[in-house]
Amino acid sequence: MPRRDVMHGSRAVAEAVRLCDVKVVAAYPITPQTHIVEDIAEMLANGEFDAEYIMVESEHSAMSACIGASATGARTFTATASQGLALMHEVLWIASGMRLPIVMVNANRALSAPINIWNDQSDSIAERDSGWVQIYVETAQEALDSVIQAYRIAEHEDVLLPVMVCMDGFVLTHTVEPVEVPDKEQVAEYLPELRLPHVLDPEKPVTMGALGDPNYYMECRKQQEIAMEHALRHAEQADEEFRGIFGRGYGLFEEYNMQDAEVVLVTMGSVAGTVKETIDMLGADVGLLRLRLFRPFPKEAVRRALSEAKVVNVIEKDVSVGFGEGALMTELKSVLYGSDVRVLGTVAGLGGRDITTEHVRQAIERAERALRGEKVEEVAWAGLKEEAL
Amino acid sequence: MKVAADIPSYVRCRHVCGASLAATRCFKFRKLVKEVSDEELFASGHRGCAGCGCTVAMRLALKVAGRNVIVTHATGCMEVISSPYPETAWRVPWIHVAFENSAAVASGVEAALRALGKKGIKVIAFGGDGGTVDIGFQALSGALERGHDFVYICYDNEAYMNTGIQRSGATPYGAATTTSPAGRVSFGNRTFKKDMPRIAAAHGIPYVATASVAFPLDYMEKVRKALSIEGPAYVHVHASCTPGWGIASEKSIEVARLAVDSGMWILYEIEHGKARVTYKPTVKRPVKEYLRMQKRFRHLSDEHIAVLQRYVDERWKEVFGED
Amino acid sequence: MKVNIAACITEPGSSERNKTGGWRVFKPVVNNERCIDCGSCWIFCPEACISRKEGGEYQVDLDYCKGCGICANECPTEAIEMVLEEK
Numbered sequence: 001m002p003r004r005d006v007m008h009g010s011r012a013v014a015e016a017v018r019l020c021d022v023k024v025v026a027a028y029p030i031t032p033q034t035h036i037v038e039d040i041a042e043m044l045a046n047g048e049f050d051a052e053y054i055m056v057e058s059e060h061s062a063m064s065a066c067i068g069a070s071a072t073g074a075r076t077f078t079a080t081a082s083q084g085l086a087l088m089h090e091v092l093w094i095a096s097g098m099r100l101p102i103v104m105v106n107a108n109r110a111l112s113a114p115i116n117i118w119n120d121q122s123d124s125i126a127e128r129d130s131g132w133v134q135i136y137v138e139t140a141q142e143a144l145d146s147v148i149q150a151y152r153i154a155e156h157e158d159v160l161l162p163v164m165v166c167m168d169g170f171v172l173t174h175t176v177e178p179v180e181v182p183d184k185e186q187v188a189e190y191l192p193e194l195r196l197p198h199v200l201d202p203e204k205p206v207t208m209g210a211l212g213d214p215n216y217y218m219e220c221r222k223q224q225e226i227a228m229e230h231a232l233r234h235a236e237q238a239d240e241e242f243r244g245i246f247g248r249g250y251g252l253f254e255e256y257n258m259q260d261a262e263v264v265l266v267t268m269g270s271v272a273g274t275v276k277e278t279i280d281m282l283g284a285d286v287g288l289l290r291l292r293l294f295r296p297f298p299k300e301a302v303r304r305a306l307s308e309a310k311v312v313n314v315i316e317k318d319v320s321v322g323f324g325e326g327a328l329m330t331e332l333k334s335v336l337y338g339s340d341v342r343v344l345g346t347v348a349g350l351g352g353r354d355i356t357t358e359h360v361r362q363a364i365e366r367a368e369r370a371l372r373g374e375k376v377e378e379v380a381w382a383g384l385k386e387e388a389l
Numbered sequence: 390m391k392v393a394a395d396i397p398s399y400v401r402c403r404h405v406c407g408a409s410l411a412a413t414r415c416f417k418f419r420k421l422v423k424e425v426s427d428e429e430l431f432a433s434g435h436r437g438c439a440g441c442g443c444t445v446a447m448r449l450a451l452k453v454a455g456r457n458v459i460v461t462h463a464t465g466c467m468e469v470i471s472s473p474y475p476e477t478a479w480r481v482p483w484i485h486v487a488f489e490n491s492a493a494v495a496s497g498v499e500a501a502l503r504a505l506g507k508k509g510i511k512v513i514a515f516g517g518d519g520g521t522v523d524i525g526f527q528a529l530s531g532a533l534e535r536g537h538d539f540v541y542i543c544y545d546n547e548a549y550m551n552t553g554i555q556r557s558g559a560t561p562y563g564a565a566t567t568t569s570p571a572g573r574v575s576f577g578n579r580t581f582k583k584d585m586p587r588i589a590a591a592h593g594i595p596y597v598a599t600a601s602v603a604f605p606l607d608y609m610e611k612v613r614k615a616l617s618i619e620g621p622a623y624v625h626v627h628a629s630c631t632p633g634w635g636i637a638s639e640k641s642i643e644v645a646r647l648a649v650d651s652g653m654w655i656l657y658e659i660e661h662g663k664a665r666v667t668y669k670p671t672v673k674r675p676v677k678e679y680l681r682m683q684k685r686f687r688h689l690s691d692e693h694i695a696v697l698q699r700y701v702d703e704r705w706k707e708v709f710g711e712d
Numbered sequence: 713m714k715v716n717i718a719a720c721i722t723e724p725g726s727s728e729r730n731k732t733g734g735w736r737v738f739k740p741v742v743n744n745e746r747c748i749d750c751g752s753c754w755i756f757c758p759e760a761c762i763s764r765k766e767g768g769e770y771q772v773d774l775d776y777c778k779g780c781g782i783c784a785n786e787c788p789t790e791a792i793e794m795v796l797e798e799k
Contacts, residue, residue: 023504024500024504026497050504051504052500052501052503054497054500054535055535056493056496056531057527057528058527058528058531060489060528061490061493061527064486064487064490064494064496064497064528065493065494065497065500066497067484067494067497068461068494068495068497068498068499068501069497069498069500069501069504070497071484071497071498072459072505073501073505074500074504074505076497076501091486094487097718098486099717160717197720198716198717198718198720200459200482200483200498201459202456202457204482204722205456205479205480205481205482205483206482206483206720206721207472207477207483207484207720208483208485208718208720209484209486210473210475210477210485210720211469211472211473211474212474212719213473213474216719219715220715220718223715418750419749419750422751422754422755425755427764429760431760432724432725432726432727432728432760433727433759433760433761433775433776434725434728434729434730434732434776435727435759436727439735439736439758439778439779439780440780440781440782441758444758445757445758471727474715474716474719475716475719475721476726476729476730477723477724477726477727478725478727479724479725480724480725481724605755631780637781638780638781638782639784640785641780641782642756642785642786643786
């Protein structure tokens with residue numbers, strides 16, 4: 001029987017790891033994900049499930065150990081954030097290039113310097129080219145469910161790519177929400193046993209991580225790209241089948257109040273809650289598109305969803321320094337290239353600064369002024385203290 | 390098989406015992422060599438330089454390990470020359486991930502084998518000196534400290550050879566490399582080798598050994614011992630590099646032997662904290678002889694050679710007692 | 713020829729397609745009369761291309777021999793000579 005409970009988002013993730021019968025967990029602490037690996041340790045200590053728990057000596061080694069374990073045929077998991085994710089950088093690319101279905105939760109946190117432990121999404125967005133599937137969640141429930149879905153997507157024979165489930169640090173990891181914890185039988189029905197095309201096995205020796213010279217490298221990259229195309233399909237399927245068994249689903253993105261909306265806000269993660277609240281509060285004729293699957297980017301579907309919009313304002317917790325805007329805005333412009341949609345950007349919440357309903361209202365207002373043909377700032381920084389500059 | 394009486398007395402055994410082949414000790418070598426497995430798990434056709442001592446280290450380790458192993462490998466010479474897609478010299482399961490994480494990958498493999506209930510498969514992690522004592526230090530230390538059941542073999546050619554001979558933490562005093570060249574105001578590398586075997590031993594692991602490709606039976610016995618114990622083991626094998634050391638390819642094994650016979654490299658093992666020398670040279674060769682054989686040391690003045698001789702003499706006294 | 717997923721090599725020892733014998737300038741010639749069957753050449757060969765047989769007839773696989781000369785240098789009875797190969 002599924003269990004209705006209230007718990008921290010990090011606990012919800014630990015529950016998912018338990019339910020998915022993960023065999024090897026690599027653990028290294030970093031705020032704000034530490035509770036995830038702590039909760040897993042507690043579950044293991046109490047025999048709630050059985051897994052090898054490697055207390056590695058750095059995040060680089062965490063991902064390296066995951067690669068070793070996954071290549072040997074074990075379902076693996078690790079969690080990290082910010083500096084830890086950045087430290088893993090080269091190994092992230094390798095995990096994807098080696099086509100290993102590792103699942104990792106990233107508790108979104110700002111990158112140094114200055115050192116800052118609070119939530120923004122610059123860490124995982126900086127890894128968007130690494131070849132990992134990226135899912136951004138809004139709630140603790142979605143975090144739990146997305147970890148389960150992540151294994152399903154990652155391990156599909158047409159995909160075989162690692163999956164990163166991104167959840168806002170502190171906002172989701174450290175807040176308590178109602179969560180329905182599925183039972184193990186449901187998850188076992190949903191998740192087949194892990195079967196890789198090649199594993200490290202003396203019965204059938206293979207060489208993994210070979211040198212790929214210019215004669216081979218491009219095809220390997222293209223194969224990953226093709227796998228991402230499959231991942232797009234399978235992410236949708238995985239979510240639909242999840243809905244069938246567990247009674248809830250999320251899609252590749254969420255559409256809120258989008259009916260006939262000419263002004264649409266686009267965002268990722270938990271801030272969508274504040275956006276929805278603001279839209280309701282103002283009774284505004286404004287839609288929200290909460291993008292859930294960021295990699296692979298569901299270009300066609302997003303284009304279709306925004307086909308009625310005239311102005312889009314992307315509210316995001318990252319900025320590409322030197323390009324003057326966040327990556328999501330840039331990508332959306334690329335996706336909407338050739339259409340008449342005007343794309344504005346709002347850089348918000350960097351380093352954990354609260355995104356308030358007032359900030360959202362300002363973003364709406366700017367978009368509406370643009371809709372009326374007024375001259376507006378293309379990119380604004382919400383709540384920036386100009387006097388402190 | 391020829392017997393002692395058939396062999397002229399001038400023939401001297403240049404192997405472990407240094408004695409005349411007419412003496413019985415070298416028959417032990419012959420006998421033991423005959424017992425070594427015929428199976429070649431490191432195949433021909435690899436792209437190692439002609440005379441590469443490190444490939445000997447690979448080949449012989451696998452003869453001891455047999456098929457029931459999984460090998461992890463750091464980026465470096467032995468990885469690159471053995472695995473250019475679609476060619477692989479490896480006849481055992483093998484994985485290369487990055488430069489500094491052979492031990493971390495091995496940790497994951499080992500944990501997975503346990504989680505999957507796959508017993509009896511040994512894990513061997515290879516790394517060059519650069520990938521072990523420098524960039525691989527952290528991952529190695531972590532894996533040793535956590536007590537994973539695996540063998541780490543560092544093949545030490547004393548520089549970053551694959552990238553064209555750059556200085557590493559294992560480069561000896563006075564050696565010329567491209568990043569520690571000898572010049573008008575420089576005599577080459579200014580520091581002494583990082584003592585990685587003793588650092589490994591400081592982790593309290595059950596088995597540590599130093600070895601040399603020139604002493605194959607000693608090396609293989611140490612690999613066998615390392616594989617037989619439960620828990621982490623560390624084997625550090627000194628392996629020659631013909632372009633890096635500046636020697637003719639045929640001298641590859643001879644120079645490695647001279648490293649040991651001159652005291653520049655000492656063969657020992659540490660079992661549960663107790664150290665024991667496994668080979669004492671019957672004749673201690675002057676360090677100068679070893680240095681003069683190699684282009685990387687040829688620039689050294691008598692003053693610097695004396696520094697090295699003193700360094701060797703101090704360690705010799707410490708290890709072998711007054712001599 | 714399709715590239716394997718993740719460039720995984722599934723044929724162990726496929727390096728044998730690469731006949732490194734072409735690298736050679738000198739080739740080893742074994743005088744089995746002088747050979748005392750000590751096994752040094754066999755154990756030290758980096759290419760694993762010397763095979764030992766019963767009765768001590770050591771043979772070099774010239775498909776792979778790079779002509780490094782280790783075998784000749786290590787042979788205690790000088791039973792191996794490195795000879796310039798006429799091409």
